[in-house]
Amino acid sequence: MTDIAVTDDVRPNETVGLEKRRAWVSVLLHVLLIGASILMLYPLLWMLSASFRPEEEIFSATSLIPSSVSLEAYPRGWFGLRVDFGTFFWNSFVISILSVIGNVLACSLAAFAFARLKFWGRNFWFAIMLGTLMLPYHVTLIPQYVLFLNLGWVGTMLPLVVPKFLAADAFFIFLMVQFFRGIPRELDEAAMMDGCSAWRIYWRIMLPLSLPVLATAAIFTFIWTWDDFFGPLIYLTDMRTYTVQLGLRSFVDSTGLSDWSGLFAMSMLSLVPVFFFFLFFQRLLIEGIATTGIKR
């Protein structure tokens, strides 16, 4: 998009040399980035090759190239458990999308209050909110389980989704607070002068101006919910309600017989939705320029 240096104030006779230097910098950057990409892609390539190769090669082989290639692990993995992976993908998808909606709505409401509104006890509640980030979940697990059990929610996706609509994830509130506070205050003060309500300021000014952070929250929520296995492990008991991650973990048992290539085949597939969700939503990150680049 717009490159900062394009507007550099340079005298005409230096322009050509500068252009050349910029081209070099660009090439160098690409080389560096591609090099880094390979480093980043290595695990993926390894997993891909593990999903094709004979089971007995997976742990001892050091080369990326399998001795023989077989696609068999994919259908075997897909239909390997009594419930097929299509169901798991659908469950994961529903839970993740609902979580995204819940988190973006509820956390932005709370963040707006903390960032922009003045009320009694604001700092106190903010500290408490941050405090909820700090307790390791292993010790709240059982009390929470008992709570959800009494609500009759165990075995359904409610314990995984409802907390998102109640802004239980303090990480995102804190994230949005930081971004809201970076938005020029003159904007909402002007609106306030015009008699806008807090709701209108939130809805008409804050949210549109915060697309980058909302996209960030959406991306993280989707990916983290998709990757989460501990919550589903505890709350989803019926295999028909399993998520992809739970399904994946059903392939391996470190004490017995495991289907490793099935695991890696399905792991590859499980990355596809998150990868594309990421690719799509990061557009909003970029479009952020257009909106936040508002003239002040």
Add this chain to the structure above:
Amino acid sequence: MTTIASPASPYVPTRGRLARVLARNGAGYLFLLPWFIGFLGLTAGPALASLYLSFTDFDLLTSPRWIGAANYVRIATADPRFIASMQVTFVYVLLSVPLKLAFALLVAMALNRGMKGLPWYRAIFYLPSLLGTSVAIAVLWRQLFAGNGLVNSFLANFGIEGPSWISNPNYSLYTLVVLSVWQFGSPMIIFLAGLRQIPQDMYEAASLDGASKWRQFWKITLPLLTPVVFFNAVVQTIEAFKAFTPAFIISGGTGGPINSTLFYTLYLYQEAFGFFRMGYASALAWILLVIVALFTAFSFLTARYWVHYDD
């Protein structure tokens, strides 16, 4: 509030005050309502329950038995693994957080330019973070850092014979630091979002004034990015203190070799679910909470000197 003695009429000022209190606070609490419901209904109860459990002997299967502060006393006086896990965790936090943040910011800056293929780079750089808890990570890290791993084959080119990094108690923790830095995707994305929020016209104005890029970075980018830097620093520190999965995956849940990767929460997990001491684990958790809260409070106190908000 209504009991405050006042020489004026007992009704009018009170109602006026209530109205004023409502007017001043109402909107804030209204916006916070979902969070309040969630906090009181879902979060506070279990948290308090764990606080109660920390004063009990609770083996998960039978009812908790009140034992006063005995768990805390034992942690403070007779628990070598508590000390070992604290040391491991502090080293991990102090090394991994700054490295990860610096790396994430560097890559975010490099990616915040007009370039071809940028979305793909971003996605690829985020990939390691996508793999999160996959068993593939455990295998991969062994292939990289074992005695005959890729890292040592690389070092062999320079005549260096490296140790088995991942399974040597002197080095294994550092392979987990590397893992943490390698999964720099989340802070990178947050930095990117922060960079995107900086109005372009500020740079344009600065270039017109003849400011070099270096100067622009120090005078515009970094100050305007401080809220995001602050956020990442605080959150990453909290997360690093609570780090569990990396050690769980790489060490197979043991924290070995010889306690060298015994993260605090891994120790807590072993106590709770491995050895049926949920009461003790709860006490460990609340000690961690206090430590992390002190760290966070300290960050917030210093923040006023270096974090720039627009308000």
Add this chain to the structure above:
Amino acid sequence: MTFRINRRGVLAGGAAALSASALGLPGTAFGQETRLRLMWWGSQPRAERTFEVSNLFMEETPGVTIDGETVGWDDYWPRLATQVAGRNAPDIIQMDYRYIFEYARRGALAQLESYVPDTLNVSDFDQAALDGGSVDGSLYGISLGANSSAMMINMAAFEEAGIEIPDNSLTFDEMKRIGEEITKAGKRQNFYGLSDGSRVEPFFENFLRQRGKALYTEDGQLAFDAEDTREWFQLWADMRESKACVPPDMQALDKNQIETGMVSLGHAAVSYAHSNQLVGYQTINKDPIVMHAYPRVAPDAGGGHYRKPSMFFSVSAQCENPEAAAAYISFFVTDPAAAEILDVERGVPESSAVRESLAPKLDETGRAAVEFIGGLGDLAGPLPPPPPLGAGEIDKMLIRVSEEVAFGQHTPQSGAEAFVAEAESILSRG
């Protein structure tokens, strides 16, 4: 025959459930079916077999539905503990030899002896198999298969080094020599004869039993002393010294999983595992794997091994219809059709009738597992006293202390003293 007993049992169970619903408990009403939740650990191949047997059971016993839940070993225990703590335990629980004592002593499991023999037909089980599932005199678990600790040997690596697979007269001295020879042969890169066994608790136990000791006494105290431990650590220190076994930073890659064992990683020709894991070892190893008993401390010593249940089915103390649960377990371990589906994937079946009917249908690895258990001879001894609370923690501690010795932070002497002192403190804490 068995089926009729089962059905009657289930009917009785249905009646019990009826009275339960009359008391306002959730669950069955008249005409509705009994639902039983069954949870086990294992991977997908085990899941397929288990679901198939459950379907078979449901066909044979109308009115009972089995809901299966399965997760891997690592995930299983936090999930089970959470459910039990939340009073929402599955009705039928797959149990491990180590955990059954923890769960039974804390009242989480139902006593099963009142269902024997009418509902629960274990008449042709060995007494040892029943004893293995008993805690403090009551039956809490029905063994799903016999098992023993064993050495996994990479046959190809032995052949390359020109060494024959030894017979059951193998001693520690000979094993050390074999290890050295394989290492010296140097046919493979980063390859040694043996894994370091000092951290393997069943191996240590075997060593102790051959010396007339044990891990624990009947009343839950240590049944060995620092001198036994010192000799054990010294034995392995000598192995490391002479390069008969792998160096410590290689052994530390082993996370007690099949896939991280030294044989699977291609670092040693011998690993230590359990006999029911042979199938798992063979799947991820290209070379043929054979099982062998642990070596003898002296040519005339023996009795170190014992047949132990690989895993159990237990019934939750919270189960509303234990009769139906017992009927399912009985079907699972005695029905010939079920046995054929289950194979020896969970270990060698305990029912002699099932073993006989299964014998001709076994594949090579399955047969090897059966033969190994059957062929231990004088190497096998009686079942040891049950492990006390805290035994699991001592198991983990042995790994740590043996690593401290191997990496030189302890001498065998100081390591042994530290181990015994810490073990005693764990036992006193309970």
